[in-house]
Amino acid sequence: MVLDWLAKGKPATLPELLARKQYGKAVEMAQAAFNARPRDGRLQLQLADVLVAAGRGREAVPLLRSMADELATEGFTAKAIAILKRIQKIEPGRDIERRLATLIEDRNRQQPSGAPPAAAPVLPDFGMEEIALDPVGSPGALDFEGPSTDAPAAPAPVAPAAADEARHGPALFPDFSKDELIAVMDGLRLSAYEPGDLVVAEGEPGDSLFLVTSGEVKAWIRNREGRYVLVRQMTEGDFFGEISVLTGSPRTATIVAASWCELLELDRPTLDSITSAYPRVRDVLQRFYEQRMATSADVLQRPGAA
Known part of the structure; x- marks a missing residue:
């Protein structure tokens, strides 16, 4: 009873809002976080994912497209393609593939063969902390x-x-x-x-x-x-x-x-x-x-x- 009373006074986290299917509040929270740090790709991806969960996938597409473009332009092809696959689940089509291919081709022309990108942008590794393998539970x-x-x-x-x-x-x-x-x-x-x-x-x-x-x-x-x-x-x-x-x-x-x-x-x-x-x-x-x-x-x- 005491724990229930304490829980009522504690603001819900984003995962809790999603678990309760309170999508309107979840979108507001994710949007506020992204507005505070608009260059944080993790928050941008988080907002896109919340919009998709809320059934508002088409609103997520512009966010995902801009991420894919930036990743491709910066030389992070694998991440750009991963974002592409998310977009295609919402909006099937080949136009985004052609745009990414053009950006990747332009990037490859500018960069010497075999030279890696200078540094990975802060993009979309939200919630991906390493967990050591457990030999017993593998x-x-x-x-x-x-x-x-x-x-x-x-x-x-x-x-x-x-x-x-x-x-x-x-x-x-x-x-x-x-x-x-x-x-x-x-x-x-x-x-x-x-x-x-x-x-x-x-x-x-x-x-x-x-x-x-x-x-x-x-x-x-x-x-x-x-x-x-x-x-x-x-x-x-x-x-x-x-x-x-x-x-x-x-x-x-x-x-x-x-x-x-x-x-x-x-x-x-x-x-x-x-x-x-x-x-x-x-x-x-x-x-x-x-x-x-x-x-x-x-x-x-x-x-x-x-």
Whole structure:
């Protein structure tokens, strides 16, 4: 009774208003927060999401479009495409794809090949704090093994193809033409994962590649003792899975969401459809595949290596 009385005098939070379906008040709160800090992309995305929840998606579209444009102009292609997918759920159409492709193409012309953006803008990572993996509660009862706390640990050995699920390097998009980029953007599917969710499992068939747009994922491989050892941490712009999707080989690592995250996924049937119209898309992926394998050149060049 006392707690109920105290709760009545406490202003409701935005999640509480949404849970109670008090959408009018939720929109007012989100709008006030955004008005106070109009350059905060997290608050802009929050307002857009609240408008969508309130059934006012069309009012959210201009907010999302401006975010997508800014991200594409600044060189944050993965985030821009993630926003694009949100827009398309509200307002299906190809015009936004073409606009983004033009902005990305213009940005790529201005920026030297392979040069990363200077710094990520404060855009749309609202509510995405990292949560450490719990070895006991991880999906599938995986026996994860972290680095030793007694002494500095050497990097875990990675098999020549194991980098397939543990990529950290240049994004794919700068190598695509405008039409190729539009086709790839159209084929990508946006999915969200909670901390601890299993994305792919080592040894399973590989039929899609992934691009991290927000949050963080971790790659684990099984050692000789059967325990899972952390080999990579991947964040925005990192991708994995292209070797499996190209060759059909099994997954070479287990990927687990380390925080709330969003991933763009391109599956093999969609890729095959894209490459039938744009063969160079497969060539670009093949080049990344070859670069990936080159990272293991020191292993392959040892005497007796096949």
